Amino acid sequence: MTAGDPIVRVEGLVRHYRLPRESLFRPAPVSHALNGVDLTVAPGQSLGIVGESGCGKSTLARLVMALDRPTAGRVEVLGQDLGAMDGRSLRAHRRHFQMVFQDPYGSLDPRQKVRRIVAEPLDAVPDMASDPPARQARVAEVLEAVGLRPTDMDKYPHEFSGGQRQRIAIARALVTRPQVIVADEPVSALDVSVQAQVLNLMLDLQAEFGLTYILISHDLAVVEYVCPQVAVMYLGRVVEQAAAADIFRRPAHPYTQALLAAVPNRTARSGGAGGRRRRAVLQGGAGGAMAMAPGCSFADRCPRAEDRCRIERPALRPVAGESGHLAACHFATEVQGVPGTGAAAGEIASG
Numbered sequence: 001m002t003a004g005d006p007i008v009r010v011e012g013l014v015r016h017y018r019l020p021r022e023s024l025f026r027p028a029p030v031s032h033a034l035n036g037v038d039l040t041v042a043p044g045q046s047l048g049i050v051g052e053s054g055c056g057k058s059t060l061a062r063l064v065m066a067l068d069r070p071t072a073g074r075v076e077v078l079g080q081d082l083g084a085m086d087g088r089s090l091r092a093h094r095r096h097f098q099m100v101f102q103d104p105y106g107s108l109d110p111r112q113k114v115r116r117i118v119a120e121p122l123d124a125v126p127d128m129a130s131d132p133p134a135r136q137a138r139v140a141e142v143l144e145a146v147g148l149r150p151t152d153m154d155k156y157p158h159e160f161s162g163g164q165r166q167r168i169a170i171a172r173a174l175v176t177r178p179q180v181i182v183a184d185e186p187v188s189a190l191d192v193s194v195q196a197q198v199l200n201l202m203l204d205l206q207a208e209f210g211l212t213y214i215l216i217s218h219d220l221a222v223v224e225y226v227c228p229q230v231a232v233m234y235l236g237r238v239v240e241q242a243a244a245a246d247i248f249r250r251p252a253h254p255y256t257q258a259l260l261a262a263v264p265n266r267t268a269r270s271g272g273a274g275g276r277r278r279r280a281v282l283q284g285g286a287g288g289a290m291a292m293a294p295g296c297s298f299a300d301r302c303p304r305a306e307d308r309c310r311i312e313r314p315a316l317r318p319v320a321g322e323s324g325h326l327a328a329c330h331f332a333t334e335v336q337g338v339p340g341t342g343a344a345a346g347e348i349a350s351g
């Protein structure tokens with residue numbers, strides 16, 4: 001890997017889940033969680049991934065972390081193809097990329113002290129903090145980095161608030177000095193007042209340790225606050241990717257336009273993630289990962305859809321006149337700007 005190479009590269013990533021058979025005489029249904037995702041993340045250019053519940057965000061996170069295997073496609077982290085690595089080298093490579101999960105209650109083992117929880121990723125990195133005093137010193141260091149006290153290492157997770165638990169989860173992710181942290185809905189389970197504190201902590205840590213985040217959220221405000229790059233997912237695909245400013249000011253895909261139009265008072269917001277109500281102007285539901293029609297997967301809900309959209313799948317390609325702005329829409333060059341309006345329907349539910 002040389003300077004300028006992406007820190008994470010995802011190519012043609014597909015993950016289908018075969019579900020239990022409903023009848024002996026019918027084939028098992030298949031859930032199309034991811035249907036060909038291409039993404040690159042440049043060092044220092046944190047990528048936010050947004051999209052409605054069920055669009056495949058968590059599946060993508062699990063595959064990037066190699067916690068699950070793809071049906072097809074590949075994931076490279078720091079130039080290494082994760083699919084080509086054996087378990088041992090993968091565990092060692094993971095020191096460079098760690099994960100923070102949504103649920104700060106479920107993701108920390110309630111029977112372990114914070115000391116053990118935070119130190120656990122070091123097990124896979126024998127040359128780092130190899131003796132007990134060095135491990136303890138490293139745990140104390142990361143606890144301080146996330147705004148907790150070193151003495152907190154002798155407590156159990158239940159002794160902390162939700163926000164503090166998410167700080168513990170972040171400390172655990174930091175302990176191996178990773179370059180990339182994948183955070184799946186890291187503040188969704190927290191009180192609104194605590195969300196901004198945790199996001200500010202993430203920004204501080206990024207500046208201090210040179211981290212690159214892949215930050216997954218159904219909340220556009222969260223992503224906008226932290227990430228200079230944004231990818232919008234719809235039914236297992238990336239439908240738009242660009243610099244955050246371009247996505248928010250000049251959304252090219254009708255789905256992104258509808259998502260943005262669903263957020264009231266976007267410009268009035270100040271200081272981080274708010275708890276504003278997000279109402280979608282999208283008609284109907286996303287159809288779910290079971291339906292895999294040909295053509296554009298958004299066609300059934302799209303105000304612009306024409307016959308072509310139901311037949312021919314639009315590729316993710318550059319939006320005319322905008323460098324680094326990609327959209328998967330046949331009309332991406334025509335429909336920029338004015339967010340769509342329409343009858344309000346359906347909440348964008350938490351992913």
Ligand SMILES: Nc1ncnc2c1ncn2[C@@H]1O[C@H](COP(=O)(O)OP(=O)(O)O)[C@@H](O)[C@H]1O
Pocket residue numbers: 017018019031032033034051052053054055056057058059060288289290350351
């Ligand atoms: N282990 C699994 N088995 C079967 N279906 C799954 C599994 N994981 C995810 N799915 C399905 O894949 C789709 C995407 O899920 P997910 O990645 O969790 O979406 P998101 O995080 O965006 O809400 C959903 O339809 C979900 O039901």
Ligand SMILES: [Mg+2]
Pocket residue numbers: 057058059184351
């Ligand atoms: Mg999810």
